[in-house]
Amino acid sequence: MDITDSPDLPPRVLRSLFLHAPIRRRPRVVLQRLLELVDADTPPDGPDGPVAVLERRIAGLLGKEVALFFPTGTMAQQVALRVHAERSGRRAFAAHPYNHLDQWEKQGYNAVHGLRYHRTPDPHALMTAADLAAIGEPLAAVLWELPQRDLGGLLPEWDDLVEQVAVARSGGAAAHLDGARLWEAQTYYRRPFEEIAGVFDTVYVSLYKSLQGTRGAILAGDAITVAAAGVWRTRLGGAIPDAWPLALTALAGLDTIPPRMPAFRDHALAIAAAINADGLARTCPEPPQTPLFHVHLPAPKQAVERAGAAMLAEQGVQVFPRVRSLPDPRQCAFEISVGENAMEFTPDEVAGLIRELLARAA
Numbered sequence: 001m002d003i004t005d006s007p008d009l010p011p012r013v014l015r016s017l018f019l020h021a022p023i024r025r026r027p028r029v030v031l032q033r034l035l036e037l038v039d040a041d042t043p044p045d046g047p048d049g050p051v052a053v054l055e056r057r058i059a060g061l062l063g064k065e066v067a068l069f070f071p072t073g074t075m076a077q078q079v080a081l082r083v084h085a086e087r088s089g090r091r092a093f094a095a096h097p098y099n100h101l102d103q104w105e106k107q108g109y110n111a112v113h114g115l116r117y118h119r120t121p122d123p124h125a126l127m128t129a130a131d132l133a134a135i136g137e138p139l140a141a142v143l144w145e146l147p148q149r150d151l152g153g154l155l156p157e158w159d160d161l162v163e164q165v166a167v168a169r170s171g172g173a174a175a176h177l178d179g180a181r182l183w184e185a186q187t188y189y190r191r192p193f194e195e196i197a198g199v200f201d202t203v204y205v206s207l208y209k210s211l212q213g214t215r216g217a218i219l220a221g222d223a224i225t226v227a228a229a230g231v232w233r234t235r236l237g238g239a240i241p242d243a244w245p246l247a248l249t250a251l252a253g254l255d256t257i258p259p260r261m262p263a264f265r266d267h268a269l270a271i272a273a274a275i276n277a278d279g280l281a282r283t284c285p286e287p288p289q290t291p292l293f294h295v296h297l298p299a300p301k302q303a304v305e306r307a308g309a310a311m312l313a314e315q316g317v318q319v320f321p322r323v324r325s326l327p328d329p330r331q332c333a334f335e336i337s338v339g340e341n342a343m344e345f346t347p348d349e350v351a352g353l354i355r356e357l358l359a360r361a362a
């Protein structure tokens with residue numbers, strides 16, 4: 001029996017392994033949560049408003065002088081790189097080929113900000129200090145994404161990271177962190193957020209991914225850099241006055257999610273162990289370093305997409321929203337990022353779902 005009410009409606013997601021599944025994002029659910037977060041005296045803006053409180057809290061957590069709210073990480077990071085470029089008088093930055101700016105932002109860094117991008121050579125491995133040393137052109141900044149989402153949430157070992165940043169700095173580049181998922185990265189490094197953020201000049205964190213806010217981003221750094229970023233935020237139309245609903249949901253996430261991250265990571269490890277023990281699919285990395293990892297499947301992408309869509313339509317269970325192709329067309333992969341949604345599945349259940357997926361895709 002198909003659980004879809006009408007053939008015109010998309011299948012309703014009842015349970016999902018996907019972090020951003022719509023289950024917790026329906027407007028009514030969000031509005032109900034928001035009401036619990038305010039009282040009659042909560043100001044909409046000003047120094048005691050939710051946005052300013054959030055900025056101060058994240059600046060403190062990351063050990064930075066100041067932090068600034070942005071409507072999106074896309075805007076925050078392009079602005080951060082632009083400010084580093086203007087201060088250094090250089091136009092180029094370097095990053096791993098899978099960085100969000102080049103992959104998903106239609107090269108806004110160039111189209112909007114006139115910056116040039118150097119990709120490090122190996123898309124299938126993390127970047128190295130040698131990669132950075134070999135670039136040659138003086139850089140305004142180097143961008144690190146921790147963890148590297150498209151490599152299954154891989155992280156460089158701490159000493160490697162520190163060495164890479166030292167190489168960048170020795171050439172006069174600023175160090176910028178794409179910390180969209182810094183909360184996940186921290187579970188591997190097991191160092192205070194302040195120590196991890198302290199390696200970098202500027203840090204962006206997302207408010208709506210693992211923190212489960214509605215949308216938004218924070219850019220943190222020294223007061224001069226962040227003030228210059230604020231000018232660009234205004235120029236780009238990002239200084240929105242009524243951002244308090246976004247800040248409120250992010251504050252709630254900040255209170256509740258980071259303390260649960262170690263449990264998310266433990267559950268990710270248990271799920272991955274069950275998948276690998278089954279032997280049909282393999283996780284990458286094996287074992288995962290963070291709550292985020294990839295599952296590599298011995299089946300073609302389109303067949304897996306069809307199988308996943310059928311399971312969603314029949315059972316309301318979403319295994320993935322998107323399947324990734326791999327160089328071998330007989331294989332494909334998808335991401336699991338353990339948060340509240342995936343915590344509702346036992347490791348054996350997930351292994352069973354993958355068995356079913358592969359049986360249907362055969």
Ligand SMILES: Cc1ncc(COP(=O)(O)O)c(C=O)c1O
Pocket residue numbers: 071072073074075100145149178180181206216217
């Ligand atoms: C690693 C990473 N950086 C930056 C962004 C951009 O964030 P936003 O969606 O807030 O523009 C994303 C969004 O998915 C991301 O995954």
